[in-house]
Amino acid sequence: MRPRLQVIFLGITSLLLYLFLTKISNEFNWGEGYADRPILTYLGIYFSLSLLFFAVCSILFKQSNDRFIFWTMIAFGLLFRFSILPAQQIQEDDVYRYLWDGKVFSNNINPFEYSPAEVHEFKELRIQNPETYYEIYNERNEHELEQLAELKWESPTSLKFLERVNHPSVPTIYPPMAQYVFRAVHFFQPDSILAMRVAFLVFDVLVMLFIVGILGKLGLNKNMSGVYFWCPLIIKETLNSTHLDIIGISFLCGSIYFLLHNRHTLATFFLALGFLGKLYPAILFPLYIQACFRHYREAEGNPWRIPILNALFFVGIIILGYVPFMGIGLQMFDGLKAYSLYWQSNDSIFASLLFIFKNLLGDLNGITVLSSSLPVFLSKLTVVCILTGVLIWLLLKNTSLINDPQIFLKQFFILMALVFLLSPIQNPWYLCWVVPFLCLFPNRSWILLTGLVGLYYLDFYFDYQEIQSWSQWIPWVEYLPFYILLVWDFRNKKRALAAGKSNEIS
Numbered sequence: 001m002r003p004r005l006q007v008i009f010l011g012i013t014s015l016l017l018y019l020f021l022t023k024i025s026n027e028f029n030w031g032e033g034y035a036d037r038p039i040l041t042y043l044g045i046y047f048s049l050s051l052l053f054f055a056v057c058s059i060l061f062k063q064s065n066d067r068f069i070f071w072t073m074i075a076f077g078l079l080f081r082f083s084i085l086p087a088q089q090i091q092e093d094d095v096y097r098y099l100w101d102g103k104v105f106s107n108n109i110n111p112f113e114y115s116p117a118e119v120h121e122f123k124e125l126r127i128q129n130p131e132t133y134y135e136i137y138n139e140r141n142e143h144e145l146e147q148l149a150e151l152k153w154e155s156p157t158s159l160k161f162l163e164r165v166n167h168p169s170v171p172t173i174y175p176p177m178a179q180y181v182f183r184a185v186h187f188f189q190p191d192s193i194l195a196m197r198v199a200f201l202v203f204d205v206l207v208m209l210f211i212v213g214i215l216g217k218l219g220l221n222k223n224m225s226g227v228y229f230w231c232p233l234i235i236k237e238t239l240n241s242t243h244l245d246i247i248g249i250s251f252l253c254g255s256i257y258f259l260l261h262n263r264h265t266l267a268t269f270f271l272a273l274g275f276l277g278k279l280y281p282a283i284l285f286p287l288y289i290q291a292c293f294r295h296y297r298e299a300e301g302n303p304w305r306i307p308i309l310n311a312l313f314f315v316g317i318i319i320l321g322y323v324p325f326m327g328i329g330l331q332m333f334d335g336l337k338a339y340s341l342y343w344q345s346n347d348s349i350f351a352s353l354l355f356i357f358k359n360l361l362g363d364l365n366g367i368t369v370l371s372s373s374l375p376v377f378l379s380k381l382t383v384v385c386i387l388t389g390v391l392i393w394l395l396l397k398n399t400s401l402i403n404d405p406q407i408f409l410k411q412f413f414i415l416m417a418l419v420f421l422l423s424p425i426q427n428p429w430y431l432c433w434v435v436p437f438l439c440l441f442p443n444r445s446w447i448l449l450t451g452l453v454g455l456y457y458l459d460f461y462f463d464y465q466e467i468q469s470w471s472q473w474i475p476w477v478e479y480l481p482f483y484i485l486l487v488w489d490f491r492n493k494k495r496a497l498a499a500g501k502s503n504e505i506s
Helices: 003-027 039-062 067-084 094-106 116-128 130-136 139-152 156-163 176-188 193-218 222-229 232-239 245-260 264-277 280-299 305-342 349-366 374-397 405-422 428-433 444-464 468-505
Strands: none
Touching (some): 039 222, 176 193, 193 232, 232 245, 232 428, 232 444, 245 428, 264 280, 264 305, 280 305, 280 374, 349 374
């Protein structure tokens, strides 16, 4: 079968599966029938979509630029997205926090100040323990909590969605750019999951446009953008799970696009917005400054002026983003603090580090350092040291963006991939940050992981069926094939390079 017909066949089959996914999503009713949820059916659909995605990737690897295939992928990618937009949430509920944050911020109340639990409980506390109540809250707090209580009851949907917010005792963790997006969505359509998804779809399409632009600038096959646009992980986690990562991803891709065009100030601006969307891109900033320095060293006599100004610009944009929330001081980071200290989920390398330190320390495990147990603290310190060491190594390599743009961007890929692999929280939607780089560096193991990471949802099935003891094996099945293939491909590449050098010498 010709490649064009293969892509059409794979697209039609995938579209039917997305429609089926939308149909079965109606059985995932919040708070109801957990044991009866068709999680295994969902996983069967997701893995089938992943296999079709792998088949498309194999076609793209072998096929040069083909306008018909490119526009076919665009058309089907949009159809996949439109087909899943009306679907019910499948095992995810973060969107309810987004909608509440947007409501709070739209009413000129700081979304970082009050947890949903406070809105539920402040009146009871005022009646039962007024002394404690007035020690905690002043007149402004009382007025704002009364206003939030009214917003809670303004409609049945508002009440229902607030009661569905997870971790209600923790204030929001989502950074300023996300809050501005939530506020904009509330302005157009309050309490609407569909409106939030449409907003995320806009960012999703922007990512696609930036990827196409990046591929064009590098002289690479634009059809490789299909690795992003057809990826089931991106579609499910962005437009069904409705996770906000797409906001930061779009700004990161925009910053890379402008960096390749030597628009360093604009690239810095977009990188700062990406940081304000989700904090991950901050690790790339030193490489941006290095690229800026090298560019202006060749272009003018003083190579330090623009890099220093861009660094100040980066910090300034971040400060401006936080200005509307600074009235409560460091309290605005309470949710982020709780998240960074206590959350751990679906991890691989971090879990291994934690296991090693727990066994090495023995009786010292009970020691607490910076609100974390000693094994957790040492595991996090190890992660920071690894990331810092790799960043310094990449900086010392001094790769030129001008002479070797692909090699330079591969450094971004390495860092973002390590951020995911070393994190104590490896939720599937965090992997979405790596997917745009797979259009430039189509690594088999990482493409495989976009499918395997779906096993994360198997943990819910084991929990609902009360066989939690099986959950401990999920990360092994999820990550072991990935690591084996990653090492295998790395060894084969080293051998190929060694053979090439040997042939050159002979």
